[in-house]
Amino acid sequence: MIRFAAPALTALALLAGPAQALDLTQMSDAERTAFRAEVRSYLMDNPEVILESVQLLEQRQASAEAKADFDMVADNADAIFNDGFSWVGGNPDGDITLVEFMDYRCGYCRKAVPEVQQLLEQDGNIRFIVKEFPILGEASLISSRFAVATKQVAGDDAYEQAHTALLDLQGDLSDVVLRRLAEGLGLDADAILAQMDSDEVTDELSKTRDLAQKLRISGTPTFVLQDELLRGYLPVDQMSAIVTEKRAAE
CATH class of the missing domain: 3.40.30.10 (Glutaredoxin)
Structure with missing residues (x-):
């Protein structure tokens, strides 16, 4: 298993559609195992997705921080x-x-x-x-x-x-x-x-x-x-x- 699996899952979830479209809590153990294998296989074949998702998260964080700075200036x-x-x-x-x-x-x-x-x-x-x-x-x-x-x-x-x-x-x-x-x-x-x-x-x-x-x-x-x-x-x-x-x- 690659080390980026957990962050990648988080990033993929952010990029996915509505949360109700994929409910991991309703999967059986066999379905969950198969799903994880598919995700791992996809990431191994497309490792650039990990970098893209991390970059997207960083952009969102930077935007949130910039907005917080603008708000602080306005408030003071x-x-x-x-x-x-x-x-x-x-x-x-x-x-x-x-x-x-x-x-x-x-x-x-x-x-x-x-x-x-x-x-x-x-x-x-x-x-x-x-x-x-x-x-x-x-x-x-x-x-x-x-x-x-x-x-x-x-x-x-x-x-x-x-x-x-x-x-x-x-x-x-x-x-x-x-x-x-x-x-x-x-x-x-x-x-x-x-x-x-x-x-x-x-x-x-x-x-x-x-x-x-x-x-x-x-x-x-x-x-x-x-x-x-x-x-x-x-x-x-x-x-x-x-x-x-x-x-x-x-």
């Missing part, structure tokens, strides 16, 4: 696109919105920076939102606390500068390093460092973490492009193609 749209605290860049009045859940210590997040920037510059009509989602350890959390504190103390322009600097920063983080970073950007280092451990910063990060859990996001970067979840790094040409599809569908 306000928190994703209008939370009132996440930094908004690109074209704030753009007809397409791209949201990125990111971590400063994520290599693929850093790799995505020039790709996203190229997309925003080439298109010119994309609203871009950054969600601080530190999941890679203490250094990630410190970086996000510094970035959020900078935004709360000094505003959006200062946040954008700090965000870019943190993505370029190498090595360990310390108060000395963060102070130099803030001072290098012409910011009030004392105020920002004092704000880092505030309830306001903690609350903002907690809300984003809760949102990520609702969206079943466990890795970075994860993007929300209009109504669709895109899990993982994507090069600019793929993102641009999806943007074109979204506009054509409107």
Whole structure:
């Protein structure tokens, strides 16, 4: 007996007609044995059926997962696109919105920076939102606390500068390093460092973490492009193609 017999039977049942057309529970032992022999013989003569059935099942699973992602985005749209605290860049009045859940210590997040920037510059009509989602350890959390504190103390322009600097920063983080970073950007280092451990910063990060859990996001970067979840790094040409599809569908 081949190992694929059980999965193949399941797949063949999915491809068959109505369930009442074949009731295995009403077969005698002899009929069931004969039926199994026929199925085995058919699969041995047509092994490609197994691959075809598995591919069909995978397609159905992928479709179900994609629908679940669309539903999650729709159910959490306000928190994703209008939370009132996440930094908004690109074209704030753009007809397409791209949201990125990111971590400063994520290599693929850093790799995505020039790709996203190229997309925003080439298109010119994309609203871009950054969600601080530190999941890679203490250094990630410190970086996000510094970035959020900078935004709360000094505003959006200062946040954008700090965000870019943190993505370029190498090595360990310390108060000395963060102070130099803030001072290098012409910011009030004392105020920002004092704000880092505030309830306001903690609350903002907690809300984003809760949102990520609702969206079943466990890795970075994860993007929300209009109504669709895109899990993982994507090069600019793929993102641009999806943007074109979204506009054509409107």
